[in-house]
Amino acid sequence: MRFRDRADAGGRLAGQLDHYRGHSDVVVLAVPRGGVPVARVVADRLELPMDLLLVRKLGVPGHEELAMGAIADGDIVLNWDVANHVPEHEIERVIRQEQEELERRNAAYGRTPLEVRDKTVIVVDDGLATGASMRAAVQALRLRGPSKIVVAVPTAPEYTSRAFTRIVDEVVCVTTPDPFGAVGQAYKDFSQVSDEEVRKLLAAGPLH
Template sequence: MRFRDREDAGQRLADLLDHYRGHSDVVVLALPRGGVPVARVVADRLEAPMDLLLVRKLGVPGREELAMGAIADGDIVLNQDVVRHVEPHEVERVIQREREELRRRNEAYGRTPLEVEGRTVIVVDDGLATGATMRASVQALAQRKPGKVVVAVPTAPEHTVDEFAEIVDEVVCVMTPKPFGSVGQAYKDFSQTTDGEVRRLLTR
């Protein structure tokens, strides 16, 4: 099974989250940029407000697709198994670059963060691989004292789903392919989401 695009993935994910529909304490947070089209569909179906949870993957220099960690709201999570193979000054350079990108995006989207304290927060991305980006997001979110945290994604490896089940209140995932290649393999159309599309979906 493959998703047609992120909107299709959002529809299938929303089917599994329908029990949250109409609950006044529910907030949907999207991981930009790819998680935003998925989350927009979920938020609309659940009749819930949507905001962003700004986060950036820390890619290994020269092999950027390989995550050595992530940064979200100033909270940095590093994968020590990967980081130990990278020079410390290179790690710091990547952290500084991604910190600047987070600042730029926050200004570009011109958003006012939603209040999440005591509320049920559904964190949505278009898929998980290593889970480093989502892990940083969840850790940063914990500082804002949500009442309940739900990680919701269209696709992920089974072992990653199991790992998140240990650190959040609920994990919802449409499919866990075996073997798991990449998030993009679950989509027929996995074209990049632009900043303009993020702004449009936020204000819709």
């Protein structure tokens, strides 16, 4: 299965989340930037409020595609199997760099965080590969006291999807290709999402 674009993926994902439609104690949090177009459709179809959950991958210097961890809302999660091979000063430099980017995005999007305490939170991204960023997002989110966390993505490898069933309350994944190459391979259009698009999508629906 390939999705036309992120909006198409959001529609298919919403179809598997219909049991949450219109519930007053449910909110949707999008992982920017790629998760925002997916989450906008999910939130609109399910008549739910949407906000962002800001998270950044911590890439290994010189091999940035390899995650040594992630940072979300100030909470840092390190994958020590990878991070143990990186000098401590380099880890600290990357953390500072990504923290600055999170702060820049927070300011750029002009958002006030949605209240999630005692609510069911559906965390949406455009897909998972290793899941490092999403693990950081979930860990940061737990500190805010939600009653239930649902990870919802259009595509992920089976092993990553299965791993999340052990750390969150529910995992919803539309397709688990085998073999799994990359998230973008599940999309015909996987264009980069800009900060301006994120702002427009946030403004397109109710932010409660």
